[in-house]
Amino acid sequence: MKTPRTTSARAKVEQGEKVAIIEFEAKEMEVGPPVHHRIDKAETKELLQKAGFSIIIEDSFTDMFYGLTALKK
Secondary structure (H helix, E strand, O other): OOOHHHHHHHHHOOOOOEEEEEEEOOOOOOOOOOHHHOOOHHHHHHHHHHOOEEEEEEEEEOOOEEEEEEEEO
16 A cells, blocks of 8 residues: 555665654544544554565553654665
């Protein structure tokens, strides 16, 4: 699946470089963007992997955010 985000990341990140993503959990909360604007962690991981990245760090920051660090293959 190509999206503008993954196409852009694939073009601008060189092999061996890393990207870090911090995103709101995809659940209803009083803070942050609407749920339909959030990206589920599993979907984010899938998009990164399809764009040629390996997930090297996966973390949760409280129950509101998750973080992923990925390495360009």
